[in-house]
Amino acid sequence: MNCETKQIYIIALVTGLYCSGGAYAQEANPWQDSHPVGDRIYLAQVSVPLPIEEDEQQEELDDALEEEEFEDEFEDEFSDDEDLFADEGVAIEVSDPLQGFNRAMFWFNDKLYFWLIKPVARVYRIVPEGARISVANFFHNVATPIRLVNAALQGDPNGAMTEFSRFFINTTVGIGGLFDPAKKHAQLDRVDTDFGLTLGKWGFGSGAYLVLPFYGPSSVRDGVGRFADGFLDPWYWYLWNRDKKLEFVAVKAFDKVNFFSLDKDTYEGIKRDTLDPYLFIRDAYMQHRQAKIQRPVDK
């Protein structure tokens, strides 16, 4: 693909995402006009924690259309007592036109987990948990540029400063990022963000749900975000770009294995407990991303 074709492709993708964002946002956009149904007034979409609104007139909620119909039709006492905390946990309609492909990728990741990651993680659990947590902390610390830059891009200078402070404290006092004194002693919490969220805050809809091999649940927007964040990833510059591609993969694999060694059976729990793990993870992922986007900047 030559340069011009690439540019056209990128422009088309960007435009498409933005337009889909418009359509998508309408379904989950909390700031639309209120839909009073009967005497009920819906609440605003707010994040956690939820403050008590003084002026209920201003409270709005844009629920998915089906939800409204459902609430309308429901005759028992619940229909009068609307879910006043409907904003806790966003209601979204998921677009999954690539479900065939996604389910295939899901299957691939599943096998990858059971055949490769899990056996290795199981052995690796011999390493004391404290050490493994330090490893997780280390990787998290190294990824600071991604969070810092994206916080800034989202118009969150406090977040950016927090991440900067965290990096400084944890790298020095925390011995190369192995420990997290920034959180423990300075009460500086992680600001977990990425370019996918930045795009979301800028108004881009998630686009279609996408399951990426190795990386798991994502979306068109988040996939783009992940790719862009690659350029902020120190490992990329330190390894991949300096022709140490194998080392790069090894490092990433190690990070993943370490993560799963600390995780408490989450994925297998889902597989065991849900009727359709693919659907469950899809909806949970999309809700989670939307919730993070809608969370106001100063928590």
Add this chain to the structure above:
Amino acid sequence: MNTKKLAACLIFVVLSYGLPTAATAGAPTDQMKSTIDAVLEILKDESLDEAAKDTKVKGLIADRFDFRNMSQRVLATNWKKATEEQQTRFSELFPEILSNVYMGRIQGYTNERIDYVGETIKKEKFALVETSIVSPSVEIPVNYKLRLKSEGWLVYDVVIEGVSLINTYRSSYKEIAKNEGIDGLLARMEEKLSEGA
């Protein structure tokens, strides 16, 4: 990475020492705490066998969760489309599934600390109890939505890291019902339950 965390559905944390850190802990928080503490007691009780623990814990959950309400909200528009028989069947199966999920997850978090971060009450009938599961590697916000009924404050939704379980189940079940019909959904649920048994 986050997706795995959030996807840990229905993680109810068991607390050794219940120290409410919220500014004011009202009735909803107290009742929520009492259920969680009681569950902890049972899980830690060495004298009980697995089956007995199972029954007792499920009893406690059934007392705190408004299962009928949750079942209806999960089926949503399909509730209207379902026959009365299907509705009854679903109302029997779904709480079972939910309880099993809960039981399955709680085992992994018995040693974690739970912080009661906040409580909000609206119209004196709806409450949001915000908690946080604090484990060495992660902190997971788990919020409970409760409604005041004659039996006390009952849970009608659990929101984990911004993911509402009701919404997630509703989406999944809606899609299954669309492809396989409500009977198909019920069959799958029964299959799932017999798998576990």
